[in-house]
Amino acid sequence: MLIRLENDRFDAVEDRFAPVGEDEALPETGAVILSLSRFQADGAALLAAGRDVGVRIAPADRVEELVCDLPRLALVALDFPKYRDGRAYSSAVLLRERFGFDGEVRAVGDVLIDQAWNMVRCGFDAFETTVGPNAWAAAARRYRHVYQASADDRPPAFVERRQAAARRLAPQDG
Amino acid sequence: MFQYDAIDRAMVADRNAEFRDQVGRRLTGELTEDQFKPLRLMNGLYLQLHSYMLRVAIPYGALTSAKMRALAHVARRWDKGYGHFTTRQNIQFHWIRLSDTPDVLDYLATAELHAIQTSGNCIRNTTSDPFAGAAAEEVDDPRVWSEVIRQWSTFHPEFTYLPRKFKIAVTASPQDRTAARAHDIGLVVRRNREGRLGFEVIVGGGMGRTPYIGATIREHLPAEHLLSYLTAILRVYNRFGRRDNLYKARIKILVASLGAAEFGRLVDEAWDGMDRPRADLPDVELARIRASFGLVDFRTLPPRSERFEAARADKAFARFARNNIVPHKIPGYGIVQVSLKGIGEVPGDCSADQMDALADLAERYGHGEIRVTHEQNLVLPHVALDDAPAVHEGLAAMGLATPNINLVSDMIACPGLDYCALANARAIPIAQAISETFADPDRAEAVGELKIKISGCINACGHHHVGHIGILGVDKKGEEFYQLTLGGSGAEDAAIGHVLGPALAADRVADAIDKLVDAYLAIRQPQERFLDTYRRTGVGPFKAAVYQDAHQA
Numbered sequence: 197m198l199i200r201l202e203n204d205r206f207d208a209v210e211d212r213f214a215p216v217g218e219d220e221a222l223p224e225t226g227a228v229i230l231s232l233s234r235f236q237a238d239g240a241a242l243l244a245a246g247r248d249v250g251v252r253i254a255p256a257d258r259v260e261e262l263v264c265d266l267p268r269l270a271l272v273a274l275d276f277p278k279y280r281d282g283r284a285y286s287s288a289v290l291l292r293e294r295f296g297f298d299g300e301v302r303a304v305g306d307v308l309i310d311q312a313w314n315m316v317r318c319g320f321d322a323f324e325t326t327v328g329p330n331a332w333a334a335a336a337r338r339y340r341h342v343y344q345a346s347a348d349d350r351p352p353a354f355v356e357r358r359q360a361a362a363r364r365l366a367p368q369d370g
Numbered sequence: 371m372f373q374y375d376a377i378d379r380a381m382v383a384d385r386n387a388e389f390r391d392q393v394g395r396r397l398t399g400e401l402t403e404d405q406f407k408p409l410r411l412m413n414g415l416y417l418q419l420h421s422y423m424l425r426v427a428i429p430y431g432a433l434t435s436a437k438m439r440a441l442a443h444v445a446r447r448w449d450k451g452y453g454h455f456t457t458r459q460n461i462q463f464h465w466i467r468l469s470d471t472p473d474v475l476d477y478l479a480t481a482e483l484h485a486i487q488t489s490g491n492c493i494r495n496t497t498s499d500p501f502a503g504a505a506a507e508e509v510d511d512p513r514v515w516s517e518v519i520r521q522w523s524t525f526h527p528e529f530t531y532l533p534r535k536f537k538i539a540v541t542a543s544p545q546d547r548t549a550a551r552a553h554d555i556g557l558v559v560r561r562n563r564e565g566r567l568g569f570e571v572i573v574g575g576g577m578g579r580t581p582y583i584g585a586t587i588r589e590h591l592p593a594e595h596l597l598s599y600l601t602a603i604l605r606v607y608n609r610f611g612r613r614d615n616l617y618k619a620r621i622k623i624l625v626a627s628l629g630a631a632e633f634g635r636l637v638d639e640a641w642d643g644m645d646r647p648r649a650d651l652p653d654v655e656l657a658r659i660r661a662s663f664g665l666v667d668f669r670t671l672p673p674r675s676e677r678f679e680a681a682r683a684d685k686a687f688a689r690f691a692r693n694n695i696v697p698h699k700i701p702g703y704g705i706v707q708v709s710l711k712g713i714g715e716v717p718g719d720c721s722a723d724q725m726d727a728l729a730d731l732a733e734r735y736g737h738g739e740i741r742v743t744h745e746q747n748l749v750l751p752h753v754a755l756d757d758a759p760a761v762h763e764g765l766a767a768m769g770l771a772t773p774n775i776n777l778v779s780d781m782i783a784c785p786g787l788d789y790c791a792l793a794n795a796r797a798i799p800i801a802q803a804i805s806e807t808f809a810d811p812d813r814a815e816a817v818g819e820l821k822i823k824i825s826g827c828i829n830a831c832g833h834h835h836v837g838h839i840g841i842l843g844v845d846k847k848g849e850e851f852y853q854l855t856l857g858g859s860g861a862e863d864a865a866i867g868h869v870l871g872p873a874l875a876a877d878r879v880a881d882a883i884d885k886l887v888d889a890y891l892a893i894r895q896p897q898e899r900f901l902d903t904y905r906r907t908g909v910g911p912f913k914a915a916v917y918q919d920a921h922q923a
Contacts, residue, residue, distance in 0.1 A: 279408075279531070281613060282532060282608055287609075289605075308405070310392070313525075313527065318527050318528055339384045339385075343522060343525065344527075345648050345649055346527050346528065348527075353378075354655035
C-alpha cells in the first residue's frame with residue numbers, strides 16, 4: 197500500500213510509478229522509479245521524453261549526487277533495507293532542508309509503523325507500507341510535542357514555550 | 371533542580387503510551403522478538419541472563435529526595451528490593467517482568483523519571499559532573515547544557531537509528547569527573563580570552579574492544595551554536611559510520627579511519643550547509659532552562675565549622691571527612707561523597723532502605739539533592755559542615771559510610787557473568803576479593819588514590835582501559851582468566867592502560883593487585899599517586915612484582 201501525506205492528511209493512494217530493477221527492460225510508457233546508477237545511465241533520455249521519473253536511493257548512496265537533477269525529478273525513494281538502518285533519515289532531511297526538494301520523498305523497504313513519526317518529521321511524505329492510513333496517521337501523530345527543529349516545520353517545544361509566554365504577556369481584551 | 375513543564379510531562383506520557391502499546395503487541399505475538407528488540411532497547415529494557423533488566427535514566431546524574439524515594443519504591447514493588455547504579459549515571463533494576471514495565475514506567479513518570487533512550491542505537495543519557503553547582507572551580511553549570519542536550523536528543527527523528535549507541539559528556543571544571551575524553555563526544559565548557567562561553571569539542575573517545583581517547587576537533591565552539599554543531603557531528607556519523615560490523619560501528623572507528631582533521635572538515639561542511647538559526651537554541655530558552663534549575667538557598671556560614679572540627683576527635687568521622695568530604699564553593703559547606711563500595715559488597719548496589727535513608731538525609735541536611743557519579747557512588751552536593759557529623763552518623767547507620775572514595779576499594783565493576791549475557795567472566799567476586807584484601811583502612815589510605823576498574827568482557831562496561839589498574843575478564847578454554855592493564859586514566863589526563871602480561875587465574879588476581887601496590891609503595895616518590903609512579907618508571911618494576919614467581923616456577 198502507498199500512503200501519501202498531503203495537507204496534513206494521510207491517504208491511501210494508487211501508485212502510478214513502476215519500479216524498474218537493475219536489469220529489467222524499461223516500460224514503454226508511464227512513470228518509473230530507477231536506481232541511482234540506472235538513472236545516471238537512462239534518466240536524461242526519459243526526462244527528455246517527458247516521462248515522470250523517480251530515483252531510488254540506497255542507504256550508502258549520497259543524495260548530493262542528485263542535486264543537479266532534483267528540479268526535474270518527480271520523487272526520490274529512500275530505501276530502508278532494514279528498518280534499523282537510519283541513513284535514509286539524514287538523506288531525507290538533506291533533500292528537504294539543504295537542497296529544497298519539494299517533490300515526493302517516499303519511504304520504501306522495511307517500513308514499520310513504529311517509524312512513522314521519525315519519517316514524517318524528517319520530511320517523508322509517502323510511505324510504502326502494509327499498515328493502513330488511519331493507523332499510520334495515529335502513529336505519526338503520537339507525540340503531541342517535539343523538542344527539536346526538523347524538516348517538518350512542527351514548532352519545537354522552545355517555540356511553543358515562547359509563544360505561550362507571549363500570550364501570557366499580551367494585554368487581554370477588555 | 372530542573373523542573374519539568376507540561377510539555378516535558380506530555381513527552382514522557384506519550385512515550386509511555388507508545389511503549390505500552392508495543393509491549394502489548396509483543397505479548398500477543400504481533401511483534402516478533404526481533405522487531406520488538408530495538409523498540410524495547412530505546413526504552414531501557416534489556417533481556418538478560420535471568421530476566422528483563424530495566425535501566426532508568428538519571429539525567430546528568432541529578433536526583434531529588436522525591437526521585438530517590440520513587441526508585442526505592444520500584445525496587446521494593448517490582449524488583450528484589452535493590453537497584454544497581456551504573457557507570458553511566460543510570461540505575462538498573464535487574465529483576466523486572468516484561469508485563470510490568472508499562473506500569474513501572476508510568477509510576478516513574480509521576481516522579482519525572484523515565485527510561486527513554488537508556489539503551490539502543492540512539493543518543494543516550496548525557497554524562498555530567500556530579501559536583502555541578504558545588505565545585506569551586508567550575509566555569510559554568512554543566513547541568514544547564516546537559517538539559518539542553520537532553521531535550522534536543524530526546525526523540526530526535528533523524529538520530530534514533532544510528533549505527534551504534536552514542537554518549538555525550540559535559541564537564542565545566544578543570545578536574546574532569548565525567549571521563550569526557552572516553553565518550554563519543556566530550557564537551558568541556560571554557561571561556562576564551564574575550565570571556566565568551568564555549569566548548570572544547572572532543573570526538574571519538576570510547577572503550578570497548580578498540581579503546582580510544584577522543585580527539586579535539588574544535589578548541590572553542592561558541593556556546594550558542596552547540597545544537598547545530600552537534601547536529602552536524604551526528605549527521606556525519608549517521609551517514610558515514612560503519613553499519614556492517616557491530617564492533618566497528620562506534621564513531622571512534624569513523625574518526626580514527628578518517629583522521630580527526632578530515633572528520634572535522636566533514637563536520638564543518640555539514641555545519642556550513644545548515645540553517646543554524648533554526649537548529650540552535652534561542653537565548654530565551656537557554657535562559658528559561660538556566661532559571662528552571664533554581665538557586666540553592668545557601669546560608670552564610672563561617673568557613674570553619676567548630677562542630678565539624680570537634681567531631682574529628684572521633685576516628686571514624688575523621689577518616690570519613692578526610693576521604694569522602696571535599697571543599698564546596700560556598701564557605702562552610704562541603705561535598706559529601708557516599709561510597710557504594712562497602713567492603714565485600716557489590717559495587718553500585720543500593721537497597722531500597724538505603725535509598726530512602728539517603729532521601730531523608732538529603733532532605734534534612736542537603737537541600738534535597740543527591741547526585742550519581744560515573745564511578746558508581748552517590749554525592750550529597752550541598753551539606754553544611756556543621757551537619758556533616760549528623761550526616762555521617764545517618765550514613766553509618768545504613769552501612770553507607772565506607773570512607774574509601776578514590777581509594778583502592780572504590781572500584782568500578784560491571785555486572786559480569788553473574789548477570790550479563792555477554793560476559794566471559796565474573797567481575798563482582800573479583801572486586802569483592804580485592805576489597806577484602808585491602809580491608810585495612812589505614813593501609814588503603816597509605817596507598818592513596820588508586821582507581822581499579824573491572825570488566826567481565828571486552829565490551830568494557832567496567833571501563834578497565836582507563837583504570838589506573840584495569841582488570842579484564844577473558845575466557846580461556848572455558849575457564850575465567852583476568853588480564854591486567856596499568857596506567858589508564860579517564861580523567862583530564864586521560865590515557866589507555868597497557869597490558870601487564872599474561873592473564874591470571876581468578877584466584878591470583880587479588881594477590882597480584884597486592885603485589886602491584888607493594889611495588890608502588892616501595893618505589894614511589896613523595897606526592898606520587900600509583901598512576902604517577904607508573905608513568906615515571908614504566909611497567910618494569912610492576913611486571914617483575916607480579917610475574918617473578920611465575921618465572922621461578
